[in-house]
Amino acid sequence: MSLRGGRSFRHSNPNLMRIIYIFLLILLLTSCIPLGDSPTSYPLPPTQIPFYASETPAPFIVPVTDTPIILPPVTDTETPVIIVPVVDTPIPDPATKWWEVYFTDPLAINNPDAIGGSIEEKLIQFINNAQTSIHIASFEFDLTPVADALIAAKNRGVDVKWVTDDENGLKYDTQPGRGQFALLKAAGIEVKDDDGRSALMHNKFWIFDQQIMWTGSTNITKSGIFKQNNNVLVVRSPDVAYIFEREFQELWSGQFGPRAPSTLSNQWAILDGTPIQVLFSAEDHALINLIALVNDSKVSIRFLAFSFTDYPLAKAMIDRSKAGVDVKGVYETFSSTGTGSELKTFWCAQLPVRQDGNPSFLHDKVIIIDNSIVVTGSLNYSSHADDANEENVVILDNAEIAALYLQEFDKLWNQAHDVEAGTFTCE
Numbered sequence: 001m002s003l004r005g006g007r008s009f010r011h012s013n014p015n016l017m018r019i020i021y022i023f024l025l026i027l028l029l030t031s032c033i034p035l036g037d038s039p040t041s042y043p044l045p046p047t048q049i050p051f052y053a054s055e056t057p058a059p060f061i062v063p064v065t066d067t068p069i070i071l072p073p074v075t076d077t078e079t080p081v082i083i084v085p086v087v088d089t090p091i092p093d094p095a096t097k098w099w100e101v102y103f104t105d106p107l108a109i110n111n112p113d114a115i116g117g118s119i120e121e122k123l124i125q126f127i128n129n130a131q132t133s134i135h136i137a138s139f140e141f142d143l144t145p146v147a148d149a150l151i152a153a154k155n156r157g158v159d160v161k162w163v164t165d166d167e168n169g170l171k172y173d174t175q176p177g178r179g180q181f182a183l184l185k186a187a188g189i190e191v192k193d194d195d196g197r198s199a200l201m202h203n204k205f206w207i208f209d210q211q212i213m214w215t216g217s218t219n220i221t222k223s224g225i226f227k228q229n230n231n232v233l234v235v236r237s238p239d240v241a242y243i244f245e246r247e248f249q250e251l252w253s254g255q256f257g258p259r260a261p262s263t264l265s266n267q268w269a270i271l272d273g274t275p276i277q278v279l280f281s282a283e284d285h286a287l288i289n290l291i292a293l294v295n296d297s298k299v300s301i302r303f304l305a306f307s308f309t310d311y312p313l314a315k316a317m318i319d320r321s322k323a324g325v326d327v328k329g330v331y332e333t334f335s336s337t338g339t340g341s342e343l344k345t346f347w348c349a350q351l352p353v354r355q356d357g358n359p360s361f362l363h364d365k366v367i368i369i370d371n372s373i374v375v376t377g378s379l380n381y382s383s384h385a386d387d388a389n390e391e392n393v394v395i396l397d398n399a400e401i402a403a404l405y406l407q408e409f410d411k412l413w414n415q416a417h418d419v420e421a422g423t424f425t426c427e
Contacts, residue, residue: 098271100234101404104218104225106358112222115145119218119225119232123206124149126234130208133159135248137203137390139378140168142221147180151187160184163251165201166193194256199282199388201256204378205244213241215392216376217306217364227360229304229412231405233376233394235276239269243278247392256390258282274398279377281391286379290367291316293395297369302409303329304364307341307380314342318349328352330409330416332362337423340382347419348426354416368406372399 102119115121120143127134127149134153141147141164154160162184164170170193173181181191194201206214218230235241243266250260262283269276279286287310294301294316301317308314308331321327329346333355336343346353356362367375377393379385 096236098236099398099401100232100236101401102216102232102234103408104228104230106227106229106360110226112143112226119230120146120220122232123214123220126206126208126212126214127153130158132209133207134161134209135159135207135245135252136162137164137201137205137248137251137392138162138220139165139200139202139204140172140219140221140224141180142178143225144180144183146220147183150184150189154187154189160189161248161252162189162191163201163203163248164191164193166196168200169193192252194251194390195254197256199257199384199390201251201390202378202385203251203390203392205248205392207241207244207248210241210245211238212236213244215244215378215394217366217378219363223360224363227358228363229356229358229361230363231366231376231408233401235271235394237269237271237276240271240276240278243267243269244392247280251390257388274396274401277395279379279393279395281379281386281393282388285386286391286393287313287381287383287386289395290375290381290393293367293369293373293375294320297325299370300326300368301328302366302368302406304362304366304409304412305329305381306332306361306363306365307335307382307385309340309342309380309382310386311342311345313381314345318346318351321349321351328409328413330354330356330362330412332356334361343419344424344426347424354413354418356412357415357417358412362412364408364412366405366409368402368409371406372402373397374402374405376405 102122104119109118112120115124123146127146130153134150141162150160162181164181170181170191173179185191204215204218204220208214213235214232216230216232218224218232224230243263246263255261260280260283262280264279264284267278267280267284277289279289291313294313297320301320303317308329317327317329328351331341331343331353335341336355343353343355365377365380367373369375373395374397375393375395377391379389379391379393385391
């Protein structure tokens with residue numbers, strides 16, 4: 001095409017031609033984007049939220065950067081099994097909290113034949129609601145109604161598996177009043193123990209449908225639920241359940257003790273603004289992390305302890321008391337004055353510590369820091385528990401949950417009594 005006088009349009013309007021080329025280029029690129037799709041945006045990694053900021057040891061909550069681990073199978077065959085989301089599990093009601101906390105009440109709920117309002121009743125409800133799997137790592141067992149609920153779950157197609165301690169689990173199952181593990185095995189439920197180790201498989205956690213995790217200090221026994229002071233923490237989170245499922249898989253495959261693999265950098269989550277850290281002993285060296293938490297306390301420390309024989313943890317609490325932190329604790333009376341107990345250490349340091357008033361046991365293993373951080377689980381505060389046993393610890397930072405544990409602490413503090421004068425001779 002040319003205009004009058006013989007000059008071409010392209011030569012007479014170079015700027016206009018450039019505009020046309022740009023327009024055509026934009027049109028071509030735009031046509032390459034699929035209709036109805038918007039460009040993908042990738043979320044940034046979660047921000048690290050450590051529970052403490054001291055330099056030694058380094059904060060243990062870190063962003064997850066490792067390649068995801070495919071869990072080994074829980075069957076005895078070598079067919080690979082990859083854990084996938086449970087799509088049949090109902091989506092939780094948004095109004096439902098992601099956490100629940102329960103405490104035993106041996107003064108009011110102490111009849112194993114009347115389980116209404118008890119932790120046993122709550123546990124059976126979780127069992128009855130399970131649809132695909134119930135994986136358990138728990139120290140001992142003597143509750144027939146729970147066994148019956150697990151057998152019913154097995155009969156409706158739920159995958160039920162239990163790892164227990166050898167001495168206090170399967171071997172003790174032959175004693176009078178026991179036999180609940182035998183009931184499970186007779187119904188086709190697989191039960192394994194820790195294979196003759198001298199240390200304990202002392203965990204107390206349950207995983208339902210790879211969606212819900214149950215833990216705390218409570219053994220699934222008549223004594224644990226109806227006589228002792230204990231606590232239960234339930235977390236509704238696939239992320240937290242996966243952390244415990246991975247540990248269950250290790251136990252099921254026979255990996256026990258300090259040589260078991262540690263996945264500490266992947267054992268954390270943030271749920272609705274609440275950071276949660278999970279520790280497993282012996283591989284994760286839980287006590288050194290608890291000492292670091294104590295070292296960063298600013299306002300208060302409260303503890304409930306069935307057994308507290310770890311001097312470094314006691315010294316850390318005493319040091320914080322000297323720095324102005326309000327420290328108080330309740331010990332289980334039994335063996336609290338024996339060799340190794342740190343009750344004497346606290347008492348001689350003139351810290352307010354008491355012995356519990358339960359004629360059975362105060363069996364809790366709880367620390368509450370600065371009215372916000374809660375430590376609970378199966379771990380007694382002893383080097384043996386940390387170095388050899390199979391234990392679990394949950395640490396979370398949530399003032400609402402902490403308030404419930406503080407309320408329980410105050411109740412047990414009021415039921416406890418001061419150490420009698422002359423019990424100890426201080427150097």
